[in-house]
Amino acid sequence: MLEKYKQAVTVCSRCGMCIVGENGYICPVQQHSGGFDPSVARGRNQIARAILEGRLKYSDELMESTFTCLGCDNCHEQCGRVDPRTGEKLIDEGKITRALRVDLVKAGYGPPEPLKAVDANMEKVHNPFGEPEGRRSAWAAGLNLPVRGDTVYFAGCYAAYRNPKIARATVAVLQKGGVNVAYLGENEWCCGVPELWDGNAPLSEEVIQHNVEALKAAGAKRVVTSCAGCFHALKSDYPEIIGKLPFEVVHSSEVIADLIASGKITLDTEVATTFTYHDPCHLGRYEKVYEPPRAILKSIKGAKFVEMPRNKNNAWCCGGGSVVAVAFPDLARDIADDRVQEAKGTEAEAIVSACPLCENGLTQSARKAKMEVYDLSVVVANAMGMHV
Amino acid sequence: MVTMAIRHHHLHDPLAAIVGSKYVADEDFVLETYSRDISAFPGSMPGIIVRPGTTEEVSEIVKLANRTGYPIVLKGGGQAGGGVTKGEPTRNIVIDMGRLDKVEVDIANLKATCGAGARNSRIDDALRPYGYYANTVIGPYFTATIGGVTSGIAGAGFGKNVSSVGCNWGHILGLKVVLPTGDIITTGAGPDSNIYRKDIEFREVTGPDLTSLFIGSGGALGIITEVAIKIYPIPKYSKAASYVFDTMENIWAAQLKMAESPTVLYTNLIMFEMANHMVRAMAGDMHGYGALFMAVEGDSEADVDLRLKEIEKICTGFGATRGTPALNHYAATGATGTGAFVHDVCAMSCPFMTWESMSTRSQSLEYAKRMLDILNNQFKEENAKYRTSGGLYTVPIANTMLIGITIHWDDTVPGVEEHNRKLWKAGADFMLKNGTFSAYAQGNHSSSISSAWSPTYYKVMSGIKKTLDPNNILNPGLWNL
Numbered sequence: 001m002l003e004k005y006k007q008a009v010t011v012c013s014r015c016g017m018c019i020v021g022e023n024g025y026i027c028p029v030q031q032h033s034g035g036f037d038p039s040v041a042r043g044r045n046q047i048a049r050a051i052l053e054g055r056l057k058y059s060d061e062l063m064e065s066t067f068t069c070l071g072c073d074n075c076h077e078q079c080g081r082v083d084p085r086t087g088e089k090l091i092d093e094g095k096i097t098r099a100l101r102v103d104l105v106k107a108g109y110g111p112p113e114p115l116k117a118v119d120a121n122m123e124k125v126h127n128p129f130g131e132p133e134g135r136r137s138a139w140a141a142g143l144n145l146p147v148r149g150d151t152v153y154f155a156g157c158y159a160a161y162r163n164p165k166i167a168r169a170t171v172a173v174l175q176k177g178g179v180n181v182a183y184l185g186e187n188e189w190c191c192g193v194p195e196l197w198d199g200n201a202p203l204s205e206e207v208i209q210h211n212v213e214a215l216k217a218a219g220a221k222r223v224v225t226s227c228a229g230c231f232h233a234l235k236s237d238y239p240e241i242i243g244k245l246p247f248e249v250v251h252s253s254e255v256i257a258d259l260i261a262s263g264k265i266t267l268d269t270e271v272a273t274t275f276t277y278h279d280p281c282h283l284g285r286y287e288k289v290y291e292p293p294r295a296i297l298k299s300i301k302g303a304k305f306v307e308m309p310r311n312k313n314n315a316w317c318c319g320g321g322s323v324v325a326v327a328f329p330d331l332a333r334d335i336a337d338d339r340v341q342e343a344k345g346t347e348a349e350a351i352v353s354a355c356p357l358c359e360n361g362l363t364q365s366a367r368k369a370k371m372e373v374y375d376l377s378v379v380v381a382n383a384m385g386m387h388v
Numbered sequence: 389m390v391t392m393a394i395r396h397h398h399l400h401d402p403l404a405a406i407v408g409s410k411y412v413a414d415e416d417f418v419l420e421t422y423s424r425d426i427s428a429f430p431g432s433m434p435g436i437i438v439r440p441g442t443t444e445e446v447s448e449i450v451k452l453a454n455r456t457g458y459p460i461v462l463k464g465g466g467q468a469g470g471g472v473t474k475g476e477p478t479r480n481i482v483i484d485m486g487r488l489d490k491v492e493v494d495i496a497n498l499k500a501t502c503g504a505g506a507r508n509s510r511i512d513d514a515l516r517p518y519g520y521y522a523n524t525v526i527g528p529y530f531t532a533t534i535g536g537v538t539s540g541i542a543g544a545g546f547g548k549n550v551s552s553v554g555c556n557w558g559h560i561l562g563l564k565v566v567l568p569t570g571d572i573i574t575t576g577a578g579p580d581s582n583i584y585r586k587d588i589e590f591r592e593v594t595g596p597d598l599t600s601l602f603i604g605s606g607g608a609l610g611i612i613t614e615v616a617i618k619i620y621p622i623p624k625y626s627k628a629a630s631y632v633f634d635t636m637e638n639i640w641a642a643q644l645k646m647a648e649s650p651t652v653l654y655t656n657l658i659m660f661e662m663a664n665h666m667v668r669a670m671a672g673d674m675h676g677y678g679a680l681f682m683a684v685e686g687d688s689e690a691d692v693d694l695r696l697k698e699i700e701k702i703c704t705g706f707g708a709t710r711g712t713p714a715l716n717h718y719a720a721t722g723a724t725g726t727g728a729f730v731h732d733v734c735a736m737s738c739p740f741m742t743w744e745s746m747s748t749r750s751q752s753l754e755y756a757k758r759m760l761d762i763l764n765n766q767f768k769e770e771n772a773k774y775r776t777s778g779g780l781y782t783v784p785i786a787n788t789m790l791i792g793i794t795i796h797w798d799d800t801v802p803g804v805e806e807h808n809r810k811l812w813k814a815g816a817d818f819m820l821k822n823g824t825f826s827a828y829a830q831g832n833h834s835s836s837i838s839s840a841w842s843p844t845y846y847k848v849m850s851g852i853k854k855t856l857d858p859n860n861i862l863n864p865g866l867w868n869l
Contacts, residue, residue: 010800013739014426016466016531020507034410035439035486037421037466046421055420062417084665 001099012045018075023314041075063110071322105199126189139164149182152220156227158356169381177259191230197322228280228355257292267383270302276348279315280355320361340365428805429471434482443613451570464536470828504535523547562588564614568857588616606829623685628720630711631703647784654682664779670714681719743815744792744827752789
């Protein structure tokens, strides 16, 4: 698979723009590991080039190093290497890292043990946690959501199994705004993000095929996700892997911002809290959705919004990306601590994110720092006077 | 898959005892990433990499190297284009200076004390909240380190006002240096050189200017671990201008005229040919030979405007027309080297090799034409075959003209690196004989530059090297020493 990126790794000029940028250090892993060049894009590109040129062989140590990448895309964001004719960036580091992982696994190296368990769960019950399939739709009990409809809510595994408040809040807000929401129930499988990142290409394709078929069968014209990871996977990875989709994919923050702008919902229950917003990498850098979540937070009655120094395209990752939270939980925690400390340095009392994975990763660190972390959908529901 | 016990380099554990095992690496894939710089020069595979966090750790590593006979080679930001220092391939201990990145700000004494691994942009990041800046480097502002620039570039590099006040050496108050024996010395009358001093405050009041010995030495005589630099208030007004000229003669005349003005007209002044891909992209419908970019800064807007007026008078006097807004934007950010724009330009300019040298004002135009002749005519067919191109840039500095040509190429063309090395050598030979080759104090560049040393100069330098580094442990081979 790496062969596909031969030109990209060859044109990497080893300049080091993937280490420091306008907002300081760029790579959270470089800052929380030994800091050697393999943790940053220029190093990984050199490694990939050496492998493709037959100068380097795969090893367990290389596998471990490659799997620490968060896929946060900050290096890609900062890299100025573009095709001068088109302006297109030439080096997509996230894809190169994924390809390297696929080839490592194919060669018999990895994935790290915790991810093997994730894959086994996925094969068996179609979620990374190993939870019974039958429990996936427990959060929707009593909501009587149809299984078919123009707009299908794709809850994702974190909201379904770990933080059902997010799913309930999203659906409640959308319904209040007049959006009829359908839900696949147990026919929704994990979006495939863990497999896209853990080197298990065949399993990711199987999952993607299933979800697309299920969404087609449900008559979906628009799929709404409240998870940034699911959103990017469905919106960008799916079509790249299996071709054009017959439905549109949007993030709940985009829909909610539209509902507010069109006056269909108002956030008029006073919430006297100062919020800051953590941009999930897969929503921000990958899909360039920066303004809708901010517009929502700014429209809450009584609330105040402040930015962290590193925001939007320069945002620091929560530490949980690309299955690092599963494979290297200590590393993920250290990086989450950074982010929470950055939030703590503002006058914010609470961090809001628009991704259950980010919320989960930041919560433990925030507890130590005596800060609150909320998902955007839950904040919106509260600001509409709904308690989910 | 068969998992085998990891067999470490036999310096792994002793180095880990100094810096912690987290900061020592000897795996093949890590070594690979430290084997080359951004140039087409051949690499040199390290034996082991270590990332110390303090000057004392660097000192201990150097002592270990002396005891065991393993040579040391240094790595800063990795942005250099002079070829990595060869040392002894597969035996070198490569010290990655990146962890020495602290910046201490002393506003009262107009000083910043910077770890050698601090990226230049990070120094300004630390100073900006106080309203100050430091002269470090234009161009690889985000990627190069202050230690790399001080040690690895002639005159300690070219800062944002190089064409108005000269190279960075004059901004440096003193250095903390680990000598090749592991001893620590602080130049600038610091605590390790003057028994009564507690800090670096003045440039060389203890004796001969030892600071200058280490500037541009490439680490052959010592490892710079800290750089104390002067800081300056950020000017209240900063404006920029660009002008496009029809001929090389006119753009040259305008630069020389502006450089001799008794009033310093600009903070920085840079010339690029219009053929330069980034200038071309910004120039829109404008055509001509080249463009001048200047940043003008001051504490009075009237003063800045007056100087811009004088610049315009000189430029239009030589037939120039004002640049596009995009060209002006580059002047505002690129000429001072601190904008995000420069960040992208650097990435797009790499990989590169450079011919960078100083020529006297009077000979500079002819000198530049001959360099362009080597690039454009002597290797015309090969350049086309290997998709190699280059662009001329100039910066007037005091009584000289810095003349550079960056050589770019398409790395995907087989054989291109060999061609580039041949091309580079032709230009380097010309520069050595006709100008003063001024670029990187590293690898292939240092070997080339030192090939022009007179027997007396070589004797002095090798005597200093032998005195300071009796075991030839630091960057062996650098400067052919």
